[in-house]
Amino acid sequence: MNNHEIDYKLYGDDMQFVEVELDPGETVIAEAGGLMMMEDGIRMETIFGDGSGGGGGLMGKLFSAGKRVITGESLFMTTFTNEGSGKKHVSFASPYPGKIIPMDLSELGGKIICQKDAFLAAAKGVAVGVEFQRKIGAGFFGGEGFIMQKLEGDGLAFIHAGGTIIKKDLAPGEVLRVDTGCLVAMTREVDYNIEMVKGVKTALFGGEGLFFATLRGPGSVWIQSLPFSRLASRVFAAAPQSGGASKGEGGIGGIFNMFTND
Incomplete structure (x- = not known):
């Protein structure tokens, strides 16, 4: 076992946080800004890269940090050592409403591929890297x-x-199509x-975009019901424009606006 063996407990339902229990000398790594609270006796340190220990020397650390910049993350990560x-105990919170999914990599083939902003925290020794898609189409339209x-x-x-998370276990050759x-x-398989x-009318007027992801088994996939990009677009669309009421507001306020707005 190369990683620190940490214990944890999840709290909440739709606005979750995870509490990690550290034995003396154990360390957990996390994204900058993910900390919620920690007890006295835990040392917090900012490091280059993911702190996995791979690639020794200055150049190795710079390369590890550079890979994180490519994924849109910070150059730095934070370690918490008991x-x-x-x-x-140290706790980390989700940045928006949804679920926290614990992943035991030893039971998942030693590797998980995930969205570039999905990582929250991990036991020290887990390497956070970059996964380039083999197919160009997946890259440009994913x-x-x-x-x-x-x-x-x-x-x-x-x-x-x-939103809500569902895990789907795909049999060999089984295909699942999802919104990108x-x-x-x-999993890696x-x-x-x-x-x-397919179909011009479906693509233009279906409201689901021009592309979808095709996942072929074997392996396991995790699907979310509410991507943050979808939530953000709805909030932006409903936000008041130019300091006035949002277009979805009604009632007496909306009637007065008809006469007061130029």
């Missing part, structure tokens, strides 16, 4: 970009996603590609 004599994250190791990792933004994560929606 330097006390007893068990200590909705989440050409680059996805990969988590490698044999320890626990935590990813987050929006709804794909959260998949799953074949991932992008297909164009």
Whole structure:
């Protein structure tokens, strides 16, 4: 076992956070800004890259940090180490409504491919890297970009996603088609590609975009019901324009606006 063996507990339903229990000397890594709270005796340190220990030396650390920049993440990650004599707890919260999914990489083939912003925290030793799609079509039309994250190791990792999460286990040759933004994560065996929606009318007026993801088994995939991009677009559309009421508001306020607005 190369990773630190950490224990955890999830709290909440739709606005979750994860509490990680650290034995003396154990360390957990997390994205910058993911910390919710921590007990006394835990040392927090900012590091280059993911702290997995791979690629020794300055150049190795710079390369590890550079890979994170490609995925749109910060150059730095934060480690939390228990330097006390007893068990200590540190908690991390999701950045938007949804679920936190614990992933035991030792039971998932040692590797998970996920959305570039899905990673929340992991036991020290888990490598957070870049996964380039083999097919150009998946890269240009995948909705989440050409680059996805990969988590490698044999320890626990935590990813987050929006809305309700469902895990689908695909048999060999079984195909599942999903909206490109709804794909959260998949195991290394799953074949991932992008297909164009058939039919001109469906593509133009169906409201679901021109492309969807095709996932072919064997393997496991995790799907989210509410991608953050979809939530953000709805919030932006409903936001008041030019300081006035939103277009969806009604009632007396809406009637007065008819006479007061130029």
